[in-house]
Amino acid sequence: MAPTAKESLRKGERTRMRLKKTALRLFAQQGIENVSIRDIQSAAGQKNNGSITYYFTSRDALIREILADVAARLDDDNNRRLDALEARGGPNSVREVAEILLPVVNRGSADAQDELFQLQFFTSVLITRRDLLFEATADADRATRRCFRHIARLAPEMPKEIINQRLQLMLLFALSAGASMESGKEGHRNWSSLWNQASAEPNLADIMAGMIIAPVSDTTLAVVGQKRSDIAAEAVPTPDS
Helix, strand or coil: CCCCCHHHHHHHHHHHHHHHHHHHHHHHHHHHHHHHHHHHHHCCCCCCCHHHHHHCCCCHHHHHHHHHHHHHHCCCCHHHHHHHHCCCCCCCHHHHHHHCCCCCCCCCCHHHHCCCCCHHHHHHHHHHHHHHHHHHHHCCHHHHHHHHHHHHHHHCCCCCHHHHHHHHHHHHHHHHHHHHHHHHHHHHHHHHHHHHCHHHHHHHHHHHHHHHCCCCHHHHHHHHHCHHHHHHHHHHHCCCC
């Protein structure tokens, strides 16, 4: 008996999901530039060489969709935790916000195995296809923007150029640290020896916060054309402000 339209749809969706999960793992483990369409189809057990183009039109479209999926999951998770923090009257420190952005893997999701590859995949795309990353995640950064607004409010006074750099560098550092954390969860000895230490994750939040609240050196201030006295003056309200 021929399958019904509903059964065919379910089979097609299962195949589509298998291709995406396989691609996520291969891209994370080998880097997106080292994985071909043929590699993905073979690892996913697809005999049809046109599976990727049939379901996703192109390799870039597949990468873009996986990026959007991962970004949406991370954004939803961070938004929920930030909502809870705000409901308690926070955040009251940069470190509290850093904990929201902390790239913790395996938070008990049903897709815990897939989560082992999310940040490794993100980091791989960030290194080689930054344009694709920002294009695919443009609508899934609400939590990050909310966190950045809180950090800008809580951070010490510093030139706008410097705080913007620190926010970007903190996020880059968090993604890289998260990728190594995932690698450690997979059993890679060099990283597991670090992340199996109970102090590693809270210390990571300390470091992320430190990247924001560390004093700006006179050397850096001179490069942006400011003196420490200029920042102090900006921080003191004038009678007319």
